[in-house]
Structure formats: structure tokens, C-alpha cells
Amino acid sequence: MKPNKLFSSPKGRRVRVPMLLLMITVVSFLMNCSKKKDTYYCPMHPNYTSDRPGTCPICNMDLVKKEDIKETDHTEHNSEPSSQMEEGQETSDEVVLSKEKQQTIGIKTEIASKKDLTKQFRLYSSVAYDPDLYAALTEYKEAIRSSALAPEVSSGINITNLQLRLRQLGLSVEQIRLWSSGQRDPSELILGGKAGRAHIYSQIYESDLSSIKVGLAIAFKTDVYPNREFRGKIKSIDTIFDKNSRTLRLRSEVSDPEHLLKPQMFGETNAQLSSVAILSIPTSAILDTGIRKLVYVQTGPDRFRPVEVKTGKVFDSWTEIISGVEDGQSVVSESTFLIDSEAKIRFGSNAHSH
Template identity: 60%
Template sequence: MKPNDLLAKHSFWLGRIGILLAVLMIAALVANCSSKKDIYYCPMHPHYTSDRPGTCPICNMDLVKKEDPSEHKDHSNSNISSEVVAGSKEEDHTSHLPETSSDKNSKDLILSFEKQQSIGIKTELASRRNLIKKISAYSSVAYDPELYSALSEYKEAVRSSEFLSPEIIRNLQLRLKQLGLSQDQIRVWTSGARDPSELILGGKSGRAHIYSQIYESDFTTAKVGLPIKFKTDVYPEKEFIGKIKSIDVILDKNNRTLRLRSEVSDPSQLLKPQMFGDAMIEVSLPKVLSVPTSAILDTGKQKIAYVQTAPDKFQAVSVQTGKNIEPWVEILSGVQEGQRVVTESTFLIDSEAKIRFGSESHAH
């Protein structure tokens, strides 16, 4: 064979081999791109991700595999048919679920039963409960020379009303209201049923006057006439029982408190002016729609709770809360009676929702 023919033959086979290698490389590249890589993230720090199992370098918590939402469409759990999970049109007409997956705007977070167990999700029903609100208030036995002087001036003005203008008496009465007395209390103190000197010398006739400070957040709960229990370290085994008589009308701007005026039974006249102690007020709140306080997430802009809409579905809802009665919180709107809300691992399920839906997970 001539050298030229041999060289041509080698060139021919080298070209064929080059084409074959290029085809194999392209096939490998396509296969590598089409294969899905598992992604693992930290439930406490969802911004940290890894392509393999392990622990979070920030908190040493085990990484959790990020699930593809499409994989759940064929996953049946807790006796839910695959047609319901997939959201078939036939089941959409008969399903009693609050939200159907055929709704394009649905923000249901789908979590398998195994995933719920792995992150420790627990739920509880929103229901009406008979609750007791307890208010503990820093208190002291009354020593109030300012109110004593105002009452004495008013009593004297009433006795001399024929010589004074009605305007003067009205101004003196207004001053008493500013100091916290109701119209009924003014009438009691000036009728002779109460001696104003009790406010500077101590209780008489088996009673003592107690001043208590409550925060403005408890103002709607505390009412005139509610029972009160006063205790002092001077008599640690003794409890003085009484009732709230009046509530100041002006808020203390420095510590955001209001003053309660109460009368307690003290037949032995043990309590002395300016003796310190604590008052306990218990308020019964019947049939309050409530959930555990752990069910509420405060984002700063709104409060949200995660409602379980199906055994494997959860949805973030905006809620409005009322009174906080540990360990419960009153629900004013957002969650209906009988709905089940997430009470444990609320932060973790919120992190999962943010990973899947982004900031839109709270747009409800």
C-alpha cells in the first residue's frame, strides 16, 4: 500500500473516532443536565443549602431534603385518593376540602406525613373555651394627700354652695374626676359614708384602700366591681379580699399604666399607708374562640397562623388576635371555629413555605 493511501486511511478512522467521542460527550452532557440533583437545606436557616446530607454549620441541625412539589401530586397519604391530591376536575366538584388544588391561586403547602413527623408538626383545634384572665398588679396601701385635699375642698364648697357660683363647684368636681373618682365615688366620699382622712391616716371601719397599677393592654379587661386579692410580704400568709371601686381616666404617659382604686376587708386594721404588695385580679371570659399562643407568628406587618386544610396540606392565613390569656390567645378573625392550626414547629413550616412560595406565602 502506498504511503498516501495509508495516510488517507488513518485520517478516515481518526475522523470517525473524533465524531464518536463528540457524540458520547454530548450524550453524557445531556444526561448530566437532565438528572435532578437532590438539594438539602437547614430548617432553621433555609438560606443554607447543600447537594448532600449533613448538618448545618450554623446550628448543627440535620439538613432536610428539599422536596419537589410535583412529586406530591402522585403521593397519597392518610387515605386521600391520588385523584384528590392531583386535583382532578371530577373530584373538585365533590371534595369538601376548603381549597382545591385546581385553584391556580392556591398557596397550599403540601407536606407528606413523613415530612410532618420529621419536623415535629403538631396541630390543635380552634375552639371556644372558658378562660380566666389573671392580672397581677403592683400595689400599695393608699396615701393620697392630693385626693384628700380635693375631697375636703369639694365638701366644703357643697356646704357653702349658696355663697359660691355653680361654676366653682363644677370645677372642683371636675378635679375629682381627673384624680380618678367616678360620679358614684364622689357621691360616696362626700356623703359621709367615707371619711377622706382614710386616704392619709389609713383605713377605718374594717377596710383599707388599695392603689394598683395596670398596663393599658389590660384596661379593657379590668372593670369596676371585679374582685381583687391583695397580699403583702409583711403578712405573707394573709390575703385581703375586696373589689375595684374606680379606675383613673388619665394614663400615665411614662410607664403606660392606669391606676385602680380598690377597697379590701381589713377588720384588724393591719394595713398601713404606703405598705407595698401585689394585687391579683381574675376575670372569667366564657366561650372565647382561641388557639394556643404558639400557633401565631408575628411577622411585624401581620400575624399569621397555618391552618391544616387536609391531612397533607397547610395554608398561611392572616389573623387578628384579641386578649392574650396564656397559654391561649383570642381569635377575632382569620381562623374559624373547628379549623385545625399548627401549634408546634410553626417556624419550620413557615420556613418551608418561604422556600417554596417565596414572600408570597404570606399574601393572604
């Protein structure tokens, strides 16, 4: 058999085949290194990246393929003025999110507009039984009578202190005058209504205090008379909160010509607050940081800017806006917390520095 010339040649020529294989390997390696690899990142944690699809180990969200921003910008913006900010460039008060990412984190927007809104209140209530107020009113009336009979003996300081006590129990100055004039009998507070009326006590939460006013119409219902509704108005609001439940007591008078309502009878008070043409946005759009309230306003198809707002009345799913957002502006109504987290990840403590 004829020997191979490559291997029958001198020692220096016998290494030609291994050297050729080594060169092929090196060239192949360099070509693979120069080939661009795909990069995947987490929409909620952009600092985490991977060279293959999968899920984020922090939040388990599906990784998103990172596009070539420079190529995209060149294609989409080559006809626009050079002074316009390129996509991907962010200021300290704006967040840039692609349409794909907006869909991923579930961003939805709503336009701020003027609306006619109505809020319903359903308050736990009972027919009044208030021996403390009865005793305070009786003592006050007696002090006034004694002062009229013997002004040189009576003490003006005592009357002032009794008035303060009645104010603490929730009566206004006008109501104190009404109860002490003889037009109202304090015994109604412990024996039940007279002259075709009944007194109703209701509890209102601190958050609803700005919406409830004296004079607001109410309707009282009780399971004892399921087909009856006792209508009236709020007469006064207590001045001191219950420290445990963070509620205030409302005092109302309702019509009860048949004297059906008895002291401590339980029921529900319904009230309705209506406002016309007030600027409002979805309540879900408002991010309360504890120090201030923020709303993310959409300034472009892929741009969002946090704005501090002052709010007014809350109508369940809608909130009145006093300042910060203008009529016609588009605000983020869903995933507000997620876009705020995105801003904090990108800008850190400067996210709300505006």
C-alpha cells in the same frame, strides 16, 4: 519483531486509535450529562439549590433532597378527579408543604375549641397614701358646702372644674358622690383605713386592661403579715396612663377590721378572671403584623391558608377568638413565623393579599 499493522499502515490509518479514544470520551460525557442529578434545597430559602447534601449558607439549615413532583403526583393522585388541584400548585392565599418539610420546620397544629379558661393576675400594690386626692376631695366638699350656704356667691363653674379634677385622679361619678356624702372620710387616704377597711393601689399593664373590671374580687397580701390575706373588690380604675410604664392604677377596698395595714405598705394583689365556654386557640398561633392579626388554618394535610382574626381576652397560653376561625378548625400552633416566612418567600407582597 513484527511491526504493528495499525502503526505500519499509511498516515491516514495511524490516527485510528486516537480517534477511537476521542469517540469513547464524547459518548461517556454525553451519557453523564443525560443522567439525572439529585437536587437539594433549603426549606427556608427554596431559591438556594445544590447538587449535593450540605447546609444552607444563609441560615445553616440542612438541605433537603428535592423529589420529582410530577412522578409523585402521578402516583398519589391518578385515581382522583382531574379537577382537584395537583400537589405543588399553590394559590396566592395557600402554602403547600410536604409532610417532610412540616417536620423539618417543626410545624404543629391545634384545634380551635370552646374552653373554660382562668387567668391569674399578680399586681404590684401598696396601701394608699394619696395626698393629692385627699386635697382635691377636701376642696370639692368645701365648695359644695359653700354652695349650699351661699348659692348666690358660689360658682358652679368651680364645682364643675373640681369634679373634672377628681375624674382625672381616677374617681368615678359614683365614687365622687360617695366620698362627698360623708360616707367616706378623705383622711383615710393619708392616715390609713377606718371603719374596718383599707384602700389598696395597684398597677396594671395596658395589655391587661380589657380583662380587669370594676367589681372584680381581689386579695391583698404583704410580707409584713405572711399568713394573712385581705380580701376586697376593685372600686375604680384611673383614666390616664403612665406614659413611661404604660400602666394604669387600680383602686381597691379590702377588709381590715384590725387596722393592720398602714399607708405605703407594700404587697401583692391577686385577682382571678374566669370565662366559660369561649372559643380559643393557642396564643402562639397568632401572628401580629402590627396592622392585623393572622392565623394559619390547615385546609388539607399539606395546605395552610392565612386568615385574619379578631381576638378578645388573653388567658396566658390561650387567646379568645371573636371572628376569623371557627370551632373545630385546625390552626398552626408552633412555627407560625416560619410558615409565614415561607409564604412571603414564595408569594412576596401577595402573601397576605387576601
